[in-house]
Amino acid sequence: MKSNRGRRRDMQIAADNGDRLSKLPNDLLLNILERVGTLDAVRTCILSRQMLKLPTMLxxxxxxxxxxxxxxxxxxxxxxxxxxxxxxxxxxxxxxxxxxxxxxxxxxxxxxxxxxxxxxxxxxxxxxxxxxxxxxxxxxxxxxxxxxxxxxxxxxxxxxxxxxxxxxxxxxxxxxxxxxxxxxxxxxxxxxxxxxxxxxxxxxxxxxxxxxxxxxxxxxxxxxxxxxxxxxxxxxxxxxxxxxxxxxxxxxxxxxxxSELNLTNAGLSDKTLELSQLLANVHTVRDLYLNFHSEKIWVRPECSWVLAPVLAQLRTVNLDNLPEECDFAWTMFFLEAAQCLEELCFTVWDHKCCRESQKSFSKKTDVKWEPSSIHFKHKNLCKLTIYGFQSDKNFTSYIRRTMKTAVNIQEISLHDRKVCKICAEKFPQMEARPSSYPRTDEEKDSLRKKIAAKPTMVASPAMIHFPS
The missing domain is CATH 3.80.30 (pyruvate-formate lyase- activating enzyme)
Structure with a gap:
């Protein structure tokens, strides 16, 4: 136990340290106070007579x-x-x-x-x-x-x-x-x-x-x-x-x-949205974000000759919360239509707690799309990012196809599934699918070589990254 003298010394040291703040120049104090909420700044200034006027100077x-x-x-x-x-x-x-x-x-x-x-x-x-x-x-x-x-x-x-x-x-x-x-x-x-x-x-x-x-x-x-x-x-x-x-x-x-359009919907009806119609009067969109709420795909893949005029300025596409049972090949229609596209990112996630109803879990989500030309090449896509990647044919075939089409691609970033504790608590009876995400360096190297193993593949396995 400390003596009374020791406690008084500690209290004096604490007071001296606390008072150092009020001895700083006003411009520096204001810079510090503006980094916290105003109510916290007011509470701080009440403790020192020298700082009482500072809140009126923020x-x-x-x-x-x-x-x-x-x-x-x-x-x-x-x-x-x-x-x-x-x-x-x-x-x-x-x-x-x-x-x-x-x-x-x-x-x-x-x-x-x-x-x-x-x-x-x-x-x-x-x-x-x-x-x-x-x-x-x-x-x-x-x-x-x-x-x-x-x-x-x-x-x-x-x-x-x-x-x-x-x-x-x-x-x-x-x-x-x-x-x-x-x-x-x-x-x-x-x-x-x-x-x-x-x-x-x-x-x-x-x-x-x-x-x-x-x-x-x-x-x-x-x-x-x-x-x-x-x-x-x-x-x-x-x-x-x-x-x-x-x-x-x-x-x-x-x-x-x-220049930036963000759309989110569960798409529980049979209707689909046509981008060519939505953007008929707008040819300036550079960033497009579509969130599917882990339900069906509610945007319709369209022919490149229809979409190309309205997507002429498109640079980035983010497709969020795609259902895990979905075939991803349909997303290639963005590459065909948007010649200036530089980044494509999508997240695959059966985020159950955000779905509209448990009945919708069994909804079929496959979207059919066929390329207009098997020889199509895209020259501007430089980055592909996938969250929720798994080492199955659906993902690997899609990546291989993208690498073959995007001849100047520089980076492919593959992340593990996201985790939601609320999903596990709200739907304990629904087991999560076993993960096949590569964990060890050996598994990652093997998968890189497998994806880029085709003789016609120009891209290098070194551009494939596993940041998770």
Whole structure:
């Protein structure tokens, strides 16, 4: 046991070490504080008299708590936002302001008024609202969806100046009236990024989007029959996850700068999506991400002469959560159609806990495709990446075929299966397929030689890597 004198010495050393932080120059302290959340920065500064004014000097104000913490601290978020913004010097630019908060009428009004005043009196480069609801979607009846939309509308009408200055807006769990979303877009004049999660304008509603400055648009779930991007001259990134209807879920109108398209769906119906139709007015997509949710393949392989014009700029393709029983040969249609494609990546994963229903596990997923020419060569593909690789004929034949077609390929990266503990806990009766991924260096070398053993193969076994 230490003596009282020893404990006092240790306490003094700890105090001296702790005080070293406050003795640093302000610019260095601000650099450190901006690397943590703003609430943590405020708590840190309270401990030192010399640091009390630093929160009002931050150039980045980020209040980003979990839903659980917001339920307890939504009032604190409103108070801290008001105190920091009201005490700031107008000469210090706010490069980033992000406030995540619960949709609560009184607290929202406080935050909105504080942000509006800051926008009117200070230099503010980017401002973001992420507005959560006190109930998650599983516990949201239609009455709650309508209530939350009405509360958001009231907030918008009470604080139009705050919304007019936003550059990013994230909303969830709201069912709007017919013209509400249009009104949001008109009010948020500076908006560059918009995210709707479980938001819509009613079951089988049509969303028509026009905005002069929107760069990024994300929709997840919701009950839109069709989303029409009519006029978005600056849109670069579009994400649409889990649309409920099959007929034209997404219509791309005037989107001349669209370069990244992300689509996710389970594809439980018999309908398939034709990229030639979806991208008929858009020939600028460089990055394409398709997530099949471990279900059936819902995109239709098409002839190269049909797809080539719309995929002329395509550089990367990511195909995520392909079911393990799927024949991968159909993915070669991307090589035939996209002559400039440089990277192809796909993940094979029977991710059971994310599937729509246990009944769908037995669904057949084979997609038939035949090459237009057996002599076709692709000159730009340089990298193939596969997650969930197994040493069976389905994989090895596909890799061999790709190596033969992509004459300038430089790297083939083969990763092991992903593991999901939730799948094992939720479906203990469904045994995982035995893994045949190579483990030892000898197994990997043997497989490399086997894949590249054909006399006509130009590619070298050395380009095949097993990073797992």
């Amino acid at each position: 150039s980045q104000i980020v209040i980003d708590l979990s839903l659980r913490d917001l339920v307890r601290m939504n009032g604190v978020v409103a108070d801290v936002t008001d105190k920091i913004l009201s005490a700031r010097s107008p000469q210090i630019t706010i490069h980033k302001l992000k406030v995540k908060f619960l949709l609560s009428p009184s607290r929202c009004l406080s935050i909105g008024k504080s942000v509006a005043r800051a926008m009117a009196t200070q230099k503010l480069d980017a401002a973001e609202f992420e507005i959560l609801t006190p109930r998650d979607f599983q516990n949201c009846t239609e009455a709650y969806l309508l209530l939350f939309a009405a509360q958001l509308n009231n907030f918008l009408h009470a604080c139009p100046d705050a919304f007019a200055g936003l550059t990013r807006l994230h909303l969830q769990n709201m069912r709007f009236a017919e013209l509400d979303i249009t009104n949001i877009l008109i009010t948020c004049k500076r908006l560059e990024s918009l995210c709707f999660v479980e938001c819509d304008a009613g079951i089988c509603s049509v969303l028509n989007v026009e905005h002069a400055r929107l760069v990024e648009f994300t929709i997840a779930f919701g009950e839109f029959k069709t989303v029409e991007l009519s006029y978005l001259p600056k849109l670069q990134r579009m994400t649409y996850n889990y649309w409920p209807c099959d007929d034209n879920p997404l219509v791309l109108g005037f989107v001349p700068q669209l």
